[in-house]
Amino acid sequence: MLIRKPSDIPSSEITSKSDYMNRRKFMTGAAALGVAAFGADRLKDIASPGEGVHATEKLATIPSKYSTTGVAPTSFQDITTYNNFYEFGTDKSDPSHNAWRLKTSPWSVKVDGEVKSKKVFDIDALMKTHPLEERVYRHRCVEAWSMVIPWVGYSFSEFIQQCEPLSSARYVQFLSLDNLQEEPWIRTVDLHWPYSEGLRMDEAMNPLTLLTFGLYGQTLPNQDGAPVRIVLPWKYGFKSAKSLVEIRFVKNQPRTTWNESAPNEYGFYSNVNPNVDHPRWSQKYERIIGAPFWKARQPTLMFNGYGDQVASMYQGMDLRKDF
Amino acid sequence: MSNRSIVALKFVVFPACLIPLAVLVYQGFTNSLGPDPVATITHTTGFWTLYFLLISLAVTPVRRLSRRLAWLIRFRRMLGLFAFFYAMLHLTTWVWLYSNFDVHEMVHDIGKRPFITMGMLGWTCLFLLAATSTTWSIRKLGGKRWTMLHRLAYVAATAGVIHYWWIVKTGVRTPWKVTVVLAVLLLARALWWAKEAVSKKKVAVTA
Numbered sequence: 108m109l110i111r112k113p114s115d116i117p118s119s120e121i122t123s124k125s126d127y128m129n130r131r132k133f134m135t136g137a138a139a140l141g142v143a144a145f146g147a148d149r150l151k152d153i154a155s156p157g158e159g160v161h162a163t164e165k166l167a168t169i170p171s172k173y174s175t176t177g178v179a180p181t182s183f184q185d186i187t188t189y190n191n192f193y194e195f196g197t198d199k200s201d202p203s204h205n206a207w208r209l210k211t212s213p214w215s216v217k218v219d220g221e222v223k224s225k226k227v228f229d230i231d232a233l234m235k236t237h238p239l240e241e242r243v244y245r246h247r248c249v250e251a252w253s254m255v256i257p258w259v260g261y262s263f264s265e266f267i268q269q270c271e272p273l274s275s276a277r278y279v280q281f282l283s284l285d286n287l288q289e290e291p292w293i294r295t296v297d298l299h300w301p302y303s304e305g306l307r308m309d310e311a312m313n314p315l316t317l318l319t320f321g322l323y324g325q326t327l328p329n330q331d332g333a334p335v336r337i338v339l340p341w342k343y344g345f346k347s348a349k350s351l352v353e354i355r356f357v358k359n360q361p362r363t364t365w366n367e368s369a370p371n372e373y374g375f376y377s378n379v380n381p382n383v384d385h386p387r388w389s390q391k392y393e394r395i396i397g398a399p400f401w402k403a404r405q406p407t408l409m410f411n412g413y414g415d416q417v418a419s420m421y422q423g424m425d426l427r428k429d430f
Numbered sequence: 431m432s433n434r435s436i437v438a439l440k441f442v443v444f445p446a447c448l449i450p451l452a453v454l455v456y457q458g459f460t461n462s463l464g465p466d467p468v469a470t471i472t473h474t475t476g477f478w479t480l481y482f483l484l485i486s487l488a489v490t491p492v493r494r495l496s497r498r499l500a501w502l503i504r505f506r507r508m509l510g511l512f513a514f515f516y517a518m519l520h521l522t523t524w525v526w527l528y529s530n531f532d533v534h535e536m537v538h539d540i541g542k543r544p545f546i547t548m549g550m551l552g553w554t555c556l557f558l559l560a561a562t563s564t565t566w567s568i569r570k571l572g573g574k575r576w577t578m579l580h581r582l583a584y585v586a587a588t589a590g591v592i593h594y595w596w597i598v599k600t601g602v603r604t605p606w607k608v609t610v611v612l613a614v615l616l617l618a619r620a621l622w623w624a625k626e627a628v629s630k631k632k633v634a635v636t637a
Binding site (some may be wrong): 297400 | 539
């Protein structure tokens with residue numbers, strides 16, 4: 108078995124800490140130019156002490172047959188500074204400034220609902236029960252931008268076996284941390300908290316469904332959903348719930364946060380589909396994060412390019428209706 | 431303020447209004463437009479359209495605070511034209527970077543997507559205002575008609591703010607600040623008109 112060491116990651120792909128910090132200097136310079144009479148928000152960001160990438164640990168990973176090939180990963184810097192994680196603010200850069208408040212240790216994940224018996228998994232134990240794979244996946248946000256991310260984790264189906272669900276379990280619900288002390292921005296957004304997402308059982312069992320602990324060969328930075336999240340590469344990004352504290356096996360389709368907020372815009376399935384527009388914008392194209400602005404536009408693929416592995420689950424369904 | 435100092439001040443204000451664009455261009459050349467450059471360009475040009483609109487709408491209420499501020503009116507046209515300038519850049523990002531000049535797609539979007547319809551309405555208002563912003567137009571249209579037409583500035587600003595609300599996700603409240611500023615500016619006018627109406631009546635009664 109080939110143990111891929113973190114040192115195998117080409118250093119060119121990782122932004123050095125000094126470069127990363129210099130980004131702040133640039134921001135400070137821009138503010139000093141007096142550009143933003145309206146930019147009091149920015150000043151607050153600059154003054155914030157705990158910005159940036161948080162302490163992460165290196166992880167030993169093995170390669171995966173489910174990894175997407177022939178794609179260039181998005182830079183570590185972009186993956187860790189351009190996030191939708193509304194518990195830490197609604198601006199893309201907010202989570203990288205604010206997520207230092209998240210306490211990821213100790214951490215445990217509760218499993219309940221239609222299971223043989225309720226269980227609580229400690230994060231350290233959870234990371235050791237299966238070999239961690241490096242899986243490069245495309246990531247398509249419903250806002251029509253995309254990244255390529257080298258995640259670290261193992262198939263969620265492996266975890267389901269440990270949970271011993273009953274035959275009555277037809278759906279899985281994922282619940283994210285809902286803690287006003289650590290995530291005070293929750294108050295600023297009118298959504299039904301805690302953030303809840305869900306899958307049909309067959310979707311949860313699909314080998315692509317990744318229980319994720321890291322990216323770029325290290326533990327997840329807080330802003331990317333530390334210490335454990337789900338990743339569903341064929342669905343819009345918001346389906347991939349972050350910072351999971353509870354996983355429920357349930358009989359009926361669970362509530363899902365964005366679907367509750369705007370059911371005409373965000374379906375339960377939310378599979379990436381260039382043929383079904385979001386009511387407010389087209390999904391035919393996406394902007395590649397990190398690309399120069401004149402060549403950032405690329406066509407979006409059905410099921411984000413994972414049709415071979417997932418299309419069969421939706422056979423016979425009207426994907427315009429069950430979007 | 432003397433005519434000379436107004437002209438001198440214009441030489442300062444004009445380049446200052448170009449700073450947001452200069453920063454964008456600088457960021458473009460130094461590859462520092464952020465992870466999503468298209469969004470950065472779109473948001474920056476959109477925000478500055480709104481800001482210039484609100485600043486130009488603030489001129490009249492602020493001027494009314496004191497006679498000594500009357501000279502501010504001399505800057506209103508320039509500020510309004512800068513609003514149109516940034517609106518033009520904002521529209522260009524949509525036409526080029528989002529739609530890739532696909533006319534069929536754009537016409538479809540204008541009809542189908544309310545936030546784009548609203549944005550186009552606002553832009554059209556600004557276009558009409560910019561097109562009739564010359565002294566020649568004022569003379570040609572006559573002061574009264576020109577003033578009526580230029581009330582479109584309120585429509586443009588309102589359309590701009592609605593356009594902003596309709597693009598953010600449900601539950602997101604970031605557009606509240608510009609909404610409050612616009613509301614205050616419109617309210618200031620409503621109060622002024624009410625005051626004027628009352629004093630006119632009084633004049634009529636005493637006469």
